[in-house]
Amino acid sequence: AQKVTQAQTEISVVEKEDVTLDCVYETRDTTYYLFWYKQPPSGELVFLIRRNSFDEQNEISGRYSWNFQKSTSSFNFTITASQVVDSAVYFCALSELNAGGTSYGKLTFGQGTILTVHP
Amino acid sequence: GAVVSQHPSWVICKSGTSVKIECRSLDFQATTMFWYRQFPKQSLMLMATSNEGSKATYEQGVEKDKFLINHASLTLSTLTVTSAHPEDSSFYICTPRGQGAAEQFFGPGTRLTVL
Numbered sequence: 090a091q092k093v094t095q096a097q098t099e100i101s102v103v104e105k106e107d108v109t110l111d112c113v114y115e116t117r118d119t120t121y122y123l124f125w126y127k128q129p130p131s132g133e134l135v136f137l138i139r140r141n142s143f144d145e146q147n148e149i150s151g152r153y154s155w156n157f158q159k160s161t162s163s164f165n166f167t168i169t170a171s172q173v174v175d176s177a178v179y180f181c182a183l184s185e186l187n188a189g190g191t192s193y194g195k196l197t198f199g200q201g202t203i204l205t206v207h208p
Numbered sequence: 209g210a211v212v213s214q215h216p217s218w219v220i221c222k223s224g225t226s227v228k229i230e231c232r233s234l235d236f237q238a239t240t241m242f243w244y245r246q247f248p249k250q251s252l253m254l255m256a257t258s259n260e261g262s263k264a265t266y267e268q269g270v271e272k273d274k275f276l277i278n279h280a281s282l283t284l285s286t287l288t289v290t291s292a293h294p295e296d297s298s299f300y301i302c303t304p305r306g307q308g309a310a311e312q313f314f315g316p317g318t319r320l321t322v323l
Contacts, residue, residue, distance in 0.1 A: 124312070132299055134252075134314040180251065184312070195242055196303075196312065198251045 091116045093183050095199035102171050103207050110166045110202045112181030118142075122184040123157065123164045124196065129177045140164065171206045178203050211235050212304060214315040221292055222323055229287045229318045231302030237282035238304030243275075246299040246317075255300075258285060292322045 092115040102108045114123065125137040138148065140157050148155045152169045168175055178201045185194040211234040221227050231241065240259050244252040256272075258264035258279040266272045274296075276288040285304070289296055302315040 126314075131316075132319065133316040134301065136313060139312075195254045195257060196244075196252070198253075200251045 091118075091121075091183050091185065091197040093181055093197055093199035095179075095181055095202050097202045098200070099203040099205070101205045101207065104173060105170050106206075107167060107169050108171050108204065108206075110168075110179050110181075110204065112164045112166065112199060114162050114164065114181070114183045116162075116183060116185075118185055120186050122186070124182040124184065125155065125164075125166050126180045126182065127177045128180060128201070134180070137166075168204075171204075173206050173208055176204055176206045212302065212313055212315040214300075214302060214318050216318060217316060218319040218321075220321045220323065223293050224291055226288055226290045227292055227320060229289070229300055229302075229320075231285045231287070231304065231315050233283050233304040233306075236304075236306045238279075238285070238306060239282065240305040241277075241279050241285040242303045242305065243277060243285075243287050244301045244303065244314075246301065248298075252301065255287075289320065292320070294322045296320065297322045 094113045096111055121142045123140045127135040127137055138155055145157050145159055154167045156165045180201045181199040182196040184196045213232045215230045219227055242257050243255045245255050246252045254267050255270045256264045256266045256277050258277050260279050260282050264277040274290055279285040299317050299319050301317045303312055
């Protein structure tokens with residue numbers, strides 16, 4: 090069975106601080122996808138990143154960066170110079186691949202981390 | 209990114225009534241539809257998966273006779289909560305997937321409150 094653990098339930102920072110959200114996963118699959126989503130108060134999930142298990146390169150997108158460590162089954166997310174608009178719930182998710190191995194299947198979500206950025 | 213719409217965005221109903229939620233993929237053909245629900249302050253849990261033209265596959269613990277899913281076309285899927293009760297109050301989110309799609313975009317969600 091797949092499992093995603095986000096150990097940090099809530100994080101509170103002051104604007105401009107860097108913050109890292111942890112994500113640890115478990116799966117028996119050798120190929121899989123990992124995702125991060127942002128859920129602002131409106132509720133709509135905002136896609137942030139998808140990473141497949143073949144690619145352990147870290148990624149940076151503006152103030153966001155992701156560290157994928159297959160050896161420790163972790164996919165951590167860092168926000169640099171946080172802003173008030175970053176306040177939201179962040180979900181890490183794991184997906185199996187479909188039977189053909191060409192696309193993702195259902196997502197298993199972590200419990201989410203509530204990030205509050207204070208001005 | 210892909211455009212996904214859900215209707216209604218929120219609904220309040222009396223206990224015992226049925227509620228239909230529509231999910232449309234506006235710019236691609238959704239061969240598969242995933243329906244998730246999210247109880248307040250909790251994570252998202254998959255309810256069911258449907259392929260266009262086929263019966264839905266339900267996750268363990270989800271009553272298929274209570275949550276009716278229809279995926280009759282490649283752009284529309286519906287979830288009907290039959291005889292809704294207060295414990296069904298939740299945020300229901302659909303996510304369509306096209307053939308070979310690498311991304312997964314979620315609908316904006318439908319907030320159901322059953323009184």
